[in-house]
Structures are given as C-alpha cells and as structure tokens.
Amino acid sequence: MEDEKKIAAFEAKIAAGNKIEPKDWMPEAYRKQLIRMMSQHAHSEIVGMLPEGNWITRAPNLRRKAILLAKVQDEAGHGLYLYSATETLGIDRTELLEQLHTGKAKYSSIFNYPTLTWADIGAIGWLVDGAAIMNQTALARGSYGPYSRAMVRICKEESFHNRQGYEIMMHLAQGTPEQKAMAQDALNRWWWPSIMMLGPSDDQSPNSEQLMRWKVKMESNDAIRQRFIDRTVPQADFIGLSIPDKDLKFNEATGHYEHGPINWEEFFEVIKGNGPCNAKRLKARTDADKKGRWVRDAAVAYAEKKKLKAA
Amino acid sequence: MTIQEAKFQYLLRLGDSSLIIGHRLSEWCGSGPILEEDIALINIALDFVGNATAILGYAATVEGNGRTEDDLAFLRGEREFRNLLITEQPNGDYAATITRQFLYDVYTYYLYEALKSSKDETIAALAEKSHKEITYHLRHTTEWMYRLGDGTAESHERMQNAMNDLWMFTGEMFDMDEVDAILIKEGIAPDLNTIKEKWEAHVKPVIAEATLQVPSYNFKQKGSREGKHSEHLGFLLAEMQSVHRSFPGAKW
Ligand SMILES: [Fe+2]
Ligand SMILES: [Fe+2]
Ligand SMILES: [Fe+2]
Numbered sequence: 001m002e003d004e005k006k007i008a009a010f011e012a013k014i015a016a017g018n019k020i021e022p023k024d025w026m027p028e029a030y031r032k033q034l035i036r037m038m039s040q041h042a043h044s045e046i047v048g049m050l051p052e053g054n055w056i057t058r059a060p061n062l063r064r065k066a067i068l069l070a071k072v073q074d075e076a077g078h079g080l081y082l083y084s085a086t087e088t089l090g091i092d093r094t095e096l097l098e099q100l101h102t103g104k105a106k107y108s109s110i111f112n113y114p115t116l117t118w119a120d121i122g123a124i125g126w127l128v129d130g131a132a133i134m135n136q137t138a139l140a141r142g143s144y145g146p147y148s149r150a151m152v153r154i155c156k157e158e159s160f161h162n163r164q165g166y167e168i169m170m171h172l173a174q175g176t177p178e179q180k181a182m183a184q185d186a187l188n189r190w191w192w193p194s195i196m197m198l199g200p201s202d203d204q205s206p207n208s209e210q211l212m213r214w215k216v217k218m219e220s221n222d223a224i225r226q227r228f229i230d231r232t233v234p235q236a237d238f239i240g241l242s243i244p245d246k247d248l249k250f251n252e253a254t255g256h257y258e259h260g261p262i263n264w265e266e267f268f269e270v271i272k273g274n275g276p277c278n279a280k281r282l283k284a285r286t287d288a289d290k291k292g293r294w295v296r297d298a299a300v301a302y303a304e305k306k307k308l309k310a311a
Numbered sequence: 312m313t314i315q316e317a318k319f320q321y322l323l324r325l326g327d328s329s330l331i332i333g334h335r336l337s338e339w340c341g342s343g344p345i346l347e348e349d350i351a352l353i354n355i356a357l358d359f360v361g362n363a364t365a366i367l368g369y370a371a372t373v374e375g376n377g378r379t380e381d382d383l384a385f386l387r388g389e390r391e392f393r394n395l396l397i398t399e400q401p402n403g404d405y406a407a408t409i410t411r412q413f414l415y416d417v418y419t420y421y422l423y424e425a426l427k428s429s430k431d432e433t434i435a436a437l438a439e440k441s442h443k444e445i446t447y448h449l450r451h452t453t454e455w456m457y458r459l460g461d462g463t464a465e466s467h468e469r470m471q472n473a474m475n476d477l478w479m480f481t482g483e484m485f486d487m488d489e490v491d492a493i494l495i496k497e498g499i500a501p502d503l504n505t506i507k508e509k510w511e512a513h514v515k516p517v518i519a520e521a522t523l524q525v526p527s528y529n530f531k532q533k534g535s536r537e538g539k540h541s542e543h544l545g546f547l548l549a550e551m552q553s554v555h556r557s558f559p560g561a562k563w
Contacts, residue, residue, distance in 0.1 A: 046346065053340030056356075060554040060563040061381045062364040066357060072340060073353040080346050118554050118563075168563075176561050284341065292344025294469070295405045298462025305461065 019145035042082035112275030119186035125165015143215035326366035327394035333359025385555035397480035406469035425501035460521025482531025
C-alpha cells in the first residue's frame with residue numbers, strides 16, 4: 001500500500017544522514033519498531049528505579065544516599081523524556097503504561113534480578129549503566145530525530161552513573177575484607193546478566209537488513225557486547241576484582257577479550273517472565289498504578305472545576 | 312547550659328527533622344501516583360538529605376568531639392534523635408504524605424526565613440540556601456492540597472482524615488525550652504511564638520480553600536525535644552542505620 005516513491009525518498013534521506021522527524025512520512029514498520037524499542041527503553045528506566053530504590057533508605061552514609069537519590073531521579077527523568085519522545089509517534093503514555101502493566105511490552109531483562117547487598121548498587125552503576133551506554137551511544141546515531149536526541153542527552157547522565165557505580169566498587173574493593181567480599185559477590189551475580197542484557201547473540205537474532213538500512217538498529221548485539229567486555233575487564237583488574245568467567249582470555253591477535261559460553265537458556269527464561277523478580281517488579285508497578293488512581297482522578301476533577309470557574 | 316550546647320541541640324532539631332522527613336519521602340521511590348510526582352518526591356527528598364548533611368555537619372563542628380555528620384546520622388539511637396514527631400509519621404496514602412508535608416513546609420518556610428538573619432553566620436548561610444528550596448517545596452505541596460482537598464469526594468475524605476490524624480503533631484513544632492531561650496537571647500534563633508502566628512495565618516486559609524476543616528480537637532502530641540518519639544522512629548532508624556552499623560569503621 002505504501003507508495004514506493006515515498007519509501008525511496010525516506011530511505012534516501014536516511015542514507016544522506018538526515019534525521020526523520022515526527023511530521024515526516026515514515027513506513028508503518030518503522031513507526032512500529034520505534035514505538036516498541038523506545039517504550040521498552042522508557043519502561044526499563046522506570047522499572048529500574050525499583051531495585052535501586054530498594055537501597056536509598058539503607059545507603060551507608062549521607063553522601064552515598066544523596067548520590068543514589070540523584071541517580072534514581074535521573075532515571076525517572078529519562079523515563080519521562082523517553083515517554084514524551086515515544087508520544088511523537090502517535091501513541092500516548094497511558095496506552096504505553098497499559099502495555100507494560102499487561103505484560104504486552106517488555107523492559108530490560110536485567111531489572112528482574114534482585115539487589116541483595118549495598119554492593120549491588122555499585123555493580124548496577126558500573127555494569128548495567130555501563131552496558132546501557134554501549135548500546136545507547138550506538139542508538140544516538142539512529143535515524144529518528146527525537147530518539148537520537150534523547151540518547152545524546154541521556155548518555156551524558158548514564159556516564160555519570162557509570163563512574164559513580166565504579167567508584168562505589170572501588171571503595172569496597174579497597175575496604176575491609178568483608179567489603180571486598182561483598183563487591184566480588186555482587187560482580188559474580190551481575191556479570192552474566194549484564195552481558196546478556198545486550199540481547200541474544202547475532203546467530204539467534206539476525207539483524208534485519210532493513211532495520212540496519214533504516215538506522216533503527218545501528219550495531220549488532222555481539223559487537224556491542226564485545227565493546228562492553230573490552231572496556232570493563234581492565235576496570236575489574238584495576239580494582240582487584242575478578243570476572244566470574246574461567247574461559248575469559250585476551251586475544252593478542254584480535255585485541256579483544258574472548259568470553260566463555262553464555263547461558264542463553266537463563267536469558268530466555270527471564271524474558272519469558274521467569275526471572276527471580278519479574279512478578280515482583282510488575283506487581284510493584286501495577287500496585288502503584290492502582291494506588292495512584294484516586295490521586296490522578298482528583299487532579300483531573302480539580303482541573304475541570306477550575307476551568308468551569310474561569311469560564 | 313552553654314551557648315555551644317544550646318546550638319548543638321538546636322542544630323540536631325533542624326538536621327534530624329530534615330533527615331527523617333527526607334527518608335520518609337524517599338520511601339515513595341517508584342510507587343508515586345504519577346511519574347512526575349515520583350520525580351518531585353525524589354527531588355524534595357534529595358533537598359532534605361542535602362540540608363541534613365550540611366546542618367549535621369555543622370552540629371558536629373559545634374560539638375567539637377571529632378564526630379562527623381555520618382556519626383550523628385548513623386550512630387545515634389532513638390532517644391538521641393531530635394526530629395519533630397510529624398516528620399517520622401508513616402507515609403500512609405498520598406493524602407497523608409501531602410498533608411504532612413504541607414504542615415511541615417509552612418513551618419520551615421517561616422522558620423528558615425527567620426534563620427536567614429541569624430547572628431550565627433553559618434546558620435544564616437544554610438538558611439538562605441534552604442529557604443529557596445523550601446519555597447519550591449511549599450508551592451508543590453500547596454497545589455496538591457487544593458487538588459486533593461477539592462478534587463473528588465474520595466480525595467476530599469482522604470485529605471480530611473489525614474488532617475485529623477496529623478494535626479495533633481503540629482503543636483510541638485512551637486514548643487520552646489532552655490535551648491530556645493539561650494539562642495533567642497543571642498539572636499541566633501527566632502522566637503517560635505512569632506513563627507506560630509505566621510504558620511497559623513498561612514495554614515488556615517489554605518485548608519479552607521482546599522475545602523477542608525481544621526480539626527476541632529485541641530489535644531497535642533509532644534516529646535521530640537526530649538527524644539520521646541512515636542514507635543515509628545525505631546523501625547525507621549533500624550532500616551536507615553543497618554548497613555552503616557553492620558560494618559563498624561568501614562569507609563564507603
Ligand atoms: Fe537511565
Ligand atoms: Fe543510569
Ligand atoms: Fe529541589
């Protein structure tokens with residue numbers, strides 16, 4: 001149905017390195033794919049507030065408490081910003097949230113793991129925000145204007161989170177033996193989920209040539225994962241923590257680290273909803289939604305009363 | 312009591328109240344009624360934690376025993392905390408959180424306004440910074456007082472219930488003792504009777520415009536000046552201090 005001329009013009013624009021803006025014509029498949037990706041990203045930001053929010057009330061000192069509050073505030077801000085960017089594609093936040101609450105939309109698999117100790121807050125900032133940056137710097141070069149601009153802005157804050165997370169780990173690694181053990185334990189638990197969160201390996205998820213051509217997908221999952229591993233392993237070495245992968249080795253010839261087999265079965269189980277916290281996270285979101293309904297209703301009723309009075 | 316001792320006690324009252332109400336607000340993280348409110352609550356909690364850090368840091372300096380703001384926050388027990396009772400009351404529903412915040416914000420709005428002209432320069436400078444933040448907090452909570460008080464029948468009822476439950480904790484905000492007497496004389500702290508007048512003149516019209524009633528009872532809870540708290544504080548501190556106390560002497 002879609003006019004071939006329109007598609008040709010759309011693709012030419014992307015090939016020339018121009019951005020597609022909300023008012024521009026776009027193929028339906030492009031719009032759908034972006035809504036899926038952007039809303040999944042927005043949902044990840046707000047679901048991600050839960051495992052980290054867990055530790056705000058227990059942060060070990062006032063400085064760490066303030067830094068964690070500021071980080072979680074940033075993540076909520078990212079969520080808001082991404083929902084607005086997704087709305088430019090002709091869908092509203094209420095509908096997007098409904099998709100999250102009914103399980104129709106996904107969020108990052110990583111937030112279905114529990115935060116068990118304070119060191120997990122360091123591990124999340126260092127590894128999870130670190131992995132997210134690898135993915136998002138690629139997406140910042142994508143073709144859809146509002147998403148690409150959102151990525152540029154968000155990446156700056158994620159880098160900040162990444163540094164702060166690493167700083168937490170560094171303090172723990174240089175601390176008492178118990179603190180160091182706590183840091184190593186967190187790394188042991190978060191390493192594999194972090195490298196899995198970048199998505200299935202390329203042979204299991206062939207990147208459609210079309211999505212690459214449309215600059216919706218910029219790089220393959222395995223390529224992004226490789227960059228993340230290459231960057232993170234020396235950081236672990238530097239603070240004296242060891243990556244929980246006995247097969248990990250540096251290949252002098254390629255200049256890259258080679259990792260052991262990834263347990264994709266676990267990844268797909270978590271995606272299906274069977275991770276340790278899927279049910280808990282979803283329930284926290286739907287409970288908040290239900291608990292907040294009367295508040296939102298009151299705000300609407302009050303605004304209408306005010307409008308009537310002004311009229 | 313020396314001026315220094317009075318100042319230390321007074322700073323604990325200010326700093327502990329900020330710390331505890333900030334803690335309560337941070338408990339909302341991720342479960343606010345709408346994303347914009349999640350952001351606002353975290354932002355306000357962050358202001359309180361920042362304020363508490365600065366004030367308890369100064370308290371530690373005034374005390375001069377080598378304690379730090381973290382020692383004061385994480386290594387004191389229930390009976391040593393001097394936060395106002397209203398700040399430790401549980402979040403309840405959003406009506407209770409907003410009402411608690413409104414009653415307290417109006418109080419700090421006038422208190423910190425007065426502290427801006429404290430003869431203690433450090434207190435004056437801290438008050439200057441905080442007052443800007445409090446002005447924003449108060450605008451936010453006042454808007455929600457109207458929205459929820461004059462929103463739907465359900466929101467109105469919830470707000471009136473919250474007001475009825477929390478009003479009893481407002482009396483002690485204006486209690487004065489030897490600490491206040493010494494600091495008033497030195498021009499360091501204001502007379503809370505004048506703050507009380509301003510508080511009442513501010514709170515009552517907002518409550519009326521929100522179509523709510525000021526509770527008719529006169530009964531007031533008190534005790535925070537002597538560290539006599541409600542049962543809620545012990546649980547809050549157990550949570551807040553758990554990691555810090557589990558690793559004595561550790562650096563974070
Ligand atoms: Fe984020
Ligand atoms: Fe982040
Ligand atoms: Fe603020």
